[in-house]
Structure formats: structure tokens, C-alpha cells
Amino acid sequence: MKIAVSGKGGVGKTTLAALLIRAFNDQGKKVLAIDADPDANLAAAVGIPDADAIVPIAEMKELIAQRTESVPGSMGGFFKLNPKVDDLPEALSARMGNIKLMRLGGVKGGGGGCICPESTLLKALMTHITLLRDEVVVMDMEAGLEHLGRATAQGVNRLIVVVEPGRRSIETARQVKLLAGQIHLNNVSVLGNKIRTDTDKAFLQQQLPDFDFLGFIEYNQGLVDSDVQGLSPYDAVPALREKALSLIEGLM
Secondary structure (H helix, E strand, O other): OEEEEEOOOOOOHHHHHHHHHHHHHHOOOOEEEEEEOOOOOHHHHHOOOOHHHOOOHHHOHHHHHHHHOOOOOOOOOOOOOOOOOOOHHHHOOEEEOOEEEEEOOOOOOOOOOOOOHHHHHHHHHHHHHHHHOOOEEEEEEOOOOOOOOHHHHOOOOEEEEEEOOOHHHHHHHHHHHHHHHHOOOOOEEEEEEEEOOHHHHHHHHHHOOOOEEEEEEEOOHHHHHHHHHOOOHHHHOHHHHHHHHHHHHHHO
16 A cells, blocks of 8 residues: 655645554554655654654765765766665664654755756655555655656555645645646545534535545644644544544555
8 A cells, every 4th residue: 555645735734644654553554654745744743753863865965876876966977877775764764663754855956857866866766665665655745746756656556635625725636636647646535634614524525526535634623732742643632543543444
């Protein structure tokens, strides 16, 4: 099972990814968690201790240079397009229970589609993760799906776009679905978050009639409180834990 989670910033996609990761872990599944959003903090949401100490792979200049046979910090020149990456999930993951978590980081400079040692290593790693790994993979993506390409998209079983009742969130969901279609990632669902009333739910269903709705999560003040206290919502909010367990039953 390979799941990617996307959506506009602030809608709760990192929270959903963390809830799914912890729920799969509680089901006894081995989980590889991928933080592919440079602005997210998936490790803290999962509840992994010392989350701030996890170094994004894109910032490991010596490793990138070694695996791609390039010069650290250089642009242009020659480097390997098929670097060895199969050992990296074990070597570079933070661990908790059955969970291994990796932070990819972002490629600075040259644009998201640049052909540079950093992006080459990350793309090779994502291909290995989505096509060759045998554990559950949950990826917290940025809305642009920068780390996914046609080769990796075919290994993703489900793309979940998190939406909240609001026009910008809906427009982002439509854009994500368009981008997903361009890389032939067609199994796209939405999950409504921060739902306060039946009117909120109806609004999302009316605005996104062409989407498959995985479900809805009600607004919960406990989620805000857990963030202030630095706690994983899975540990702090029983209702969210129960919701996550029911969601993975629908995904399996």
C-alpha cells in the first residue's frame, strides 16, 4: 500500500498523514513515512522524539556528491543519473515502533524540475520507495507533487487530497487532480477536514462532484491543543485515533 497525501497548506494534510502512519503502525504494519513537503513537520505530528534533529536528504551534500559522483554545491557538469539508493531508508530513517521516517527536503535553485544531483538522488529514491519497497508507504506531499513523476506515480495506490470548506482549498484540490492526471496518477480521493456542520460537508460535495470522497473529519479543538502542547494528535485526541483506524480499513 503506497499512499500520497496532498492539499493546500494548512488544511491538515500533515495531520492526516501522521494519523494514517500511526494507525498502520498500531495494526502491526511496517510503515515507511516520507516527509516530502519542505514546509511540513511530519515527524513531530507522528510523535517521533527529537524531530527537529532529522536532516533532510536534500541537505546532505556529501552523501549526494558520493552517490551521484558530483561536486558538492555545483551546478552543471557530469553526474550519475542512477545513484544507489536502496540502502538509504534503513540508513537515514528516524524510527519509532514499526515506523521509519525520512525527510526529503526541497531542491533550492534551478526550479523544481531541474536536472541536478539533488533532484536526481531524490527522484531515484522515490522510484525505489514506490516501486520496490514491500512495506506500507505514506507520503506527505506538497501541493505541487514535485517529488512524484510518471515512473513513481504508477506505484502509488491512492492520492488523498485534503480539503477544508473554502474556495482556495477547493481550487488547490482541482489543481492537484490535474497535475496527478498529467503523470497518470488517476486513483485520487478527497478527504474533507475541519467540518463543523452538515452545510460544510454539502458545500464540499457540491463543489467537487467529480471526486471520490474518502470521508470527513470534524473540527476538533483537541487537535489545536495537541499542537500547542507538542503532542501527536494520535496520542492526544482519541476521536482522531478512532477515525484514522476506520480510514485505513477503507484503504486496505
